[in-house]
Amino acid sequence: MGPARARDADRARVYAAEQAAFEGTLAEEPLSGAELSALVDAVIASAPWRAAGLPRPELRPARRDAARSSATCDAGRWVVRVAAGQATATTVAHELAHVAAGAEHGHGAAFRRAYLDVVGLVLGEPGRRLLAGELTAHGLRAPAASWPAAPGHGALGDVVAARAQRLLGATPR
Numbered sequence: 489m490g491p492a493r494a495r496d497a498d499r500a501r502v503y504a505a506e507q508a509a510f511e512g513t514l515a516e517e518p519l520s521g522a523e524l525s526a527l528v529d530a531v532i533a534s535a536p537w538r539a540a541g542l543p544r545p546e547l548r549p550a551r552r553d554a555a556r557s558s559a560t561c562d563a564g565r566w567v568v569r570v571a572a573g574q575a576t577a578t579t580v581a582h583e584l585a586h587v588a589a590g591a592e593h594g595h596g597a598a599f600r601r602a603y604l605d606v607v608g609l610v611l612g613e614p615g616r617r618l619l620a621g622e623l624t625a626h627g628l629r630a631p632a633a634s635w636p637a638a639p640g641h642g643a644l645g646d647v648v649a650a651r652a653q654r655l656l657g658a659t660p661r
Contacts, residue, residue: 496594505622515577527580530643536635559586577644581610601631608637
């Protein structure tokens with residue numbers, strides 16, 4: 489097993505935990521580009537993200553032939569690419585966790601802590617508890633989150649409320 493493979497030995501278990509926690513939930517419902525941008529904006533505008541001095545990643549669609557979403561850093565500039573079929577709150581949280589943890593951490597403990605922190609902002613404490621439980625169930629240590637969770641169901645709750653208002657023809661207050 490080469491160094492890159494060893495570094496990311498937890499990847500498959502993180503993906504399995506993520507699927508067990510969120511499959512069939514609103515966190516896995518497809519979102520529009522504007523809704524994805526709203527989630528990213530909410531996370532990077534949060535006090536914990538700003539206090540940590542984390543960068544603002546550029547959000548882009550992935551290439552049409554891309555099978556996976558990604559977060560990459562080139563010369564200090566982060567780009568989050570979302571693949572077709574993966575435009576979900578879970579994907580945004582996952583990729584922003586890579587930005588928060590740093591590219592060198594793969595899906596190890598530093599990534600998992602960042603993921604729990606970002607999920608707390610995107611899905612609130614209920615989402616964070618679901619993910620922590622599934623990480624543990626899949627044999628991974630779920631580090632204690634270091635950021636407070638957003639109230640209620642987090643930024644996704646706000647996105648869903650705005651979508652409902654648009655669908656119902658209501659004007660936001």
